[in-house]
Amino acid sequence: GCGSVLNVNGEVEMDASIMSGKDLSSGAVSAVRCIANPIKLARLVMEKTPHCFLTDRGAAEFAAAMGVREVPREQLVTERSRKRLEKEKHCKSAPKPEPQKHLGTVGAVALDSKGDVAYATSTGGIVNKMVGRVGDSPCIGSGGYADNDIGAISTTGHGESILKVNLARLTLFHVEQGKTLEEAAEVSLGYMKSKLKGLGGVILVNKAGDWAVKWTSESMPWAAAQAGKLHCGIDLNATSITDLDLL
């Protein structure tokens, strides 16, 4: 919530979704305002309603009914995000189908000790977006997907491109067809780039504990924890590996 990118009116409007690979249960919210953690609201949609997706006013009413604390809208706006919006508004070049740099969509995938996979994706979207613009992040199959039989994936990047190719499900389709996680990510991100000039990134994990990270954007901050080791990086070909015990 706090520090999210701002829409054209200078407000924070957030999208989030979550899914369990065990039974495909899912929850999503879009265009939500004045809460600190939209992903928690998405989880409540998954666990406490018969639906998968709530938006705008209905999502706000549900949040209030669940006792989610309302945060005054100014509290979610930072100086940095205000400056970023100003910069974008004064930028003369036409909007490009590239993810704007370092804009903080947060995605996670996990495999637990029971062999269940899950994903969660949460975002403020893209800077200077229209009011009510919904991106890929809350859309199951675009912003993420999880199925124990295949794996879990969370995506980031240019939302309109990701939506058009259903990037998350497309990548897992390639896994189902026998590709490795890495190959599948490469093919689907390559498809999005060649079809739409859309750039983005993905993180994936499967039941065997294999994982992959891949991006076509300039950089993508990522981290993976496995077998006592923390792998992380931002730029291409620059991965660091640390012992988790040492942290």
Ligand SMILES: NC(=O)C[C@H](N)C(=O)O
């Ligand atoms: N930075 C991002 O990943 C933005 C997000 N995919 C959106 O378009 O809403």
